[in-house]
Amino acid sequence: xxxxxSLRELITKRDFYAGGLMLxxxxxxxxxxxxxxxxxxxxxxxxxxPTALGILLVLLGIAIAAASLTGExxxxxxxxxxxxxxxxxxxxxxxWAWFCILMSPVAxxxxxxxxxxxxxxxxxxxxxxxxxxxxxxxxxxxxxTVVTVFGVALFSYFLQIPMPILTWRGEx
Amino acid sequence: xxxxxxxxxxxxxxxxxxxHNIMWCFVGVLVGNMVGVLPGMGPLATISILLPLTFxxxxxxxxxxxxxxMYGAQYGxxxxxxxxxxxxxxxxxxTCLDGFPMTKQGRGGVALGLTVFASFVGASWGITxxxxxxxxxxxxxxxxxxxxxxxxxxxxxxxxSTLARGSPVKGVAMTVLGLxxxxxxxxLETGSERYTxxxxxxxxxxELIALALGLFGIAxxxxxxxxxxPINTKYTNVGIRDMRPTKADMKRAFFPMWRGTIVGSLCAxxxxxxxxxxxxxxxxxxxxxSKHPEKFGTGLIEGVVCPEASTHSSVQGDFIPTMSxxxxxxxxxALLLGALMIQGIVPGPQLITQHPDIFWxxxxxxxxxxxxxxxxxxxxxxxxVKMLAIPYRFLYPSAMFFVCIGVYAANNDFFQVGxxxxxxxxxxxxxxxxxxxxxxxxxxxxxxxxxENFRRAMLISRGDxxxxxxxxxxxxxxxxxxxxIGSQIYFRLKGSKADLEPAAENLVGGQxxxxxxxxxxxxxxxx
Numbered sequence: 001x002x003x004x005x006s007l008r009e010l011i012t013k014r015d016f017y018a019g020g021l022m023l024x025x026x027x028x029x030x031x032x033x034x035x036x037x038x039x040x041x042x043x044x045x046x047x048x049x050p051t052a053l054g055i056l057l058v059l060l061g062i063a064i065a066a067a068s069l070t071g072e073x074x075x076x077x078x079x080x081x082x083x084x085x086x087x088x089x090x091x092x093x094x095x096w097a098w099f100c101i102l103m104s105p106v107a108x109x110x111x112x113x114x115x116x117x118x119x120x121x122x123x124x125x126x127x128x129x130x131x132x133x134x135x136x137x138x139x140x141x142x143x144x145t146v147v148t149v150f151g152v153a154l155f156s157y158f159l160q161i162p163m164p165i166l167t168w169r170g171e172x
Numbered sequence: 173x174x175x176x177x178x179x180x181x182x183x184x185x186x187x188x189x190x191x192h193n194i195m196w197c198f199v200g201v202l203v204g205n206m207v208g209v210l211p212g213m214g215p216l217a218t219i220s221i222l223l224p225l226t227f228x229x230x231x232x233x234x235x236x237x238x239x240x241x242m243y244g245a246q247y248g249x250x251x252x253x254x255x256x257x258x259x260x261x262x263x264x265x266x267t268c269l270d271g272f273p274m275t276k277q278g279r280g281g282v283a284l285g286l287t288v289f290a291s292f293v294g295a296s297w298g299i300t301x302x303x304x305x306x307x308x309x310x311x312x313x314x315x316x317x318x319x320x321x322x323x324x325x326x327x328x329x330x331x332x333s334t335l336a337r338g339s340p341v342k343g344v345a346m347t348v349l350g351l352x353x354x355x356x357x358x359x360l361e362t363g364s365e366r367y368t369x370x371x372x373x374x375x376x377x378x379e380l381i382a383l384a385l386g387l388f389g390i391a392x393x394x395x396x397x398x399x400x401x402p403i404n405t406k407y408t409n410v411g412i413r414d415m416r417p418t419k420a421d422m423k424r425a426f427f428p429m430w431r432g433t434i435v436g437s438l439c440a441x442x443x444x445x446x447x448x449x450x451x452x453x454x455x456x457x458x459x460x461x462s463k464h465p466e467k468f469g470t471g472l473i474e475g476v477v478c479p480e481a482s483t484h485s486s487v488q489g490d491f492i493p494t495m496s497x498x499x500x501x502x503x504x505x506a507l508l509l510g511a512l513m514i515q516g517i518v519p520g521p522q523l524i525t526q527h528p529d530i531f532w533x534x535x536x537x538x539x540x541x542x543x544x545x546x547x548x549x550x551x552x553x554x555x556x557v558k559m560l561a562i563p564y565r566f567l568y569p570s571a572m573f574f575v576c577i578g579v580y581a582a583n584n585d586f587f588q589v590g591x592x593x594x595x596x597x598x599x600x601x602x603x604x605x606x607x608x609x610x611x612x613x614x615x616x617x618x619x620x621x622x623x624e625n626f627r628r629a630m631l632i633s634r635g636d637x638x639x640x641x642x643x644x645x646x647x648x649x650x651x652x653x654x655x656x657i658g659s660q661i662y663f664r665l666k667g668s669k670a671d672l673e674p675a676a677e678n679l680v681g682g683q684x685x686x687x688x689x690x691x692x693x694x695x696x697x698x699x
Contacts, residue, residue, distance in 0.1 A: 018605035042635030046359035060345040105593040108576040128572040132565035
């Protein structure tokens with residue numbers, strides 16, 4: 001689908017934002033890097049390399065953003081991630097699934113730290129599985145249980161990961 | 173020279189045949205073969221998940237296993253392409269063109285059988301190349317001073333980021349980002365902390381495993397969740413008997429197989445051109461010299477064996493710069509180098525002399541592993557195909573657990589688990605913005621060594637930046653870098669694609685199914 005309005009175009013100019021992000025990152029890196037000692041070329045300080053990289057990233061960011069404003073969209077890599085589309089969001093955004101996937105490690109940290117590996121594993125798999133549209137409650141519980149049993153057996157007994165299996169408010 | 177290489181190989185077989193090493197090699201190729209078939213799980217994610225498990229192992233066993241995953245996955249990827257028209261792994265995308273039509277004609281078994289054979293031939297050639305070329309490279313590389321090492325790394329980084337997928341500028345940006353991430357933590361020379369923001373957990377730098385699992389695990393899951401359609405397994409009933417090729421098939425496949433092998437081994441020698449490009453170039457060459465190019469795409473056995481042999485020969489060849497120079501060509505190789513570094517082994521030209529057990533053991537295990545794969549693939553293809561029926565809703569939550577416990581096990585610390593989630597989110601943003609995150613890993617692994625060598629070179633030259641062009645070998649590398657950048661700009665100004673992969677895809681001429689498109693094709697129920 002093609003949108004002709006200029007506002008719409010700016011929103012869908014993915015490369016513009018890509019360049020902008022690199023520019024901001026580079027700026028941050030360079031500014032923070034300049035607080036470290038740069039030293040001379042012969043005796044380089046810890047700040048030299050990161051600052052230089054930050055400046056390079058700023059320049060690359062400008063190049064990417066400028067290319068998006070002037071010419072054709074440059075990235076049409078076939079089979080690439082996200083395809084050749086210029087929109088920022090995929091065709092059908094999966095906010096809930098993304099949230100679940102990102103919350104899965106958080107659940108692992110919380111339950112793992114306070115209650116041990118067994119609840120941590122279960123919560124981690126359970127939360128992640130919530131994200132799939134086709135899954136059922138029963139399926140999620142069964143999956144989480146199976147992974148927990150195998151996971152704890154493998155990592156706790158076989159590989160000896162020093163994490164208590166069950167604990168109460170363990171290492172605070 | 174040849175004698176030394178052969179005695180090294182003999183020694184390597186001794187190492188690789190030690191019971192625990194052969195076991196780890198077997199585990200590696202088995203897991204690799206399995207994940208190679210599974211869509212949505214690449215060798216990168218798998219190697220990063222397995223990486224923490226190798227901390228307790230001896231370095232030889234660890235690297236044999238992780239290497240096995242790498243080439244084992246290549247065997248699995250072909251199954252997907254031929255039987256399902258699913259290019260789960262980019263190097264095998266081109267195999268779909270002729271592989272799937274063969275399947276539709278009921279000759280999928282033959283295609284698979286010959287693919288396994290061609291893969292073995294390609295791999296063997298790649299290994300032979302590694303045996304004889306690596307010692308020569310090492311001999312040259314041992315003469316390198318810091319300036320040469322530095323410009324060589326620069327060349328490797330530039331090639332890895334500009335020749336791979338996507339826009340070259342974006343690739344370079346990712347490499348720079350990776351180099352920066354490598355500098356986070358305590359500075360090795362001055363001991364001062366950089367970009368730690370007072371977080372003590374960051375003193376040792378960003379955790380390699382968290383970076384790899386975030387970028388190639390979590391970000392990938394976010395990309396594929398609710399997007400992976402159930403797979404149409406209509407054509408997947410293949411028995412062992414179907415796989416036996418006829419004499420005529422063998423005859424037709426013989427020369428394309430060797431041509432593919434040669435193309436692959438040449439591609440392996442050019443930094444940055446991995447197996448994907450090798451397979452496309454091989455297919456295009458085969459089509460060009462064929463007497464009936466119009467028949468390509470209708471199920472010609474030549475169009476299957478040639479790219480497959482090329483892929484495998486290139487995969488094995490990729491190990492040459494990684495192991496002999498310590499310069500990885502792509503993200504998987506960077507990860508393997510990272511695994512070695514975690515074990516306390518410094519990669520570089522001194523590796524072969526200091527750790528001959530690792531180098532020659534790995535080379536020997538390639539052969540053992542490839543033979544195992546041939547033996548495994550023939551009877552197990554039926555089982556691998558059944559694995560495809562595992563829905564994504566079971567796959568990614570289980571993988572999330574492995575991601576979490578894996579990064580936890582790296583330091584027995586929950587901080588890294590949070591780190592992996594943050595990196596995953598960031599990686600997904602990058603994916604959406606059209607960046608390919610693989611060069612980040614390349615930059616990250618090479619970063620600290622690059623900085624160290626750069627500093628040393630500057631110290632020796634008393635701050636003279638022109639040392640890089642004054643020393644002849646270094647000047648050659650710098651010239652190559654300039655050539656690389658110059659050609660990219662030239663192609664950009666000419667308005668054509670400077671990007672090798674789409675260029676190679678254009679060469680092929682046919683419609684190569686992309687992963688997502690194929691998933692949508694698979695989504696339309698046939699019956």
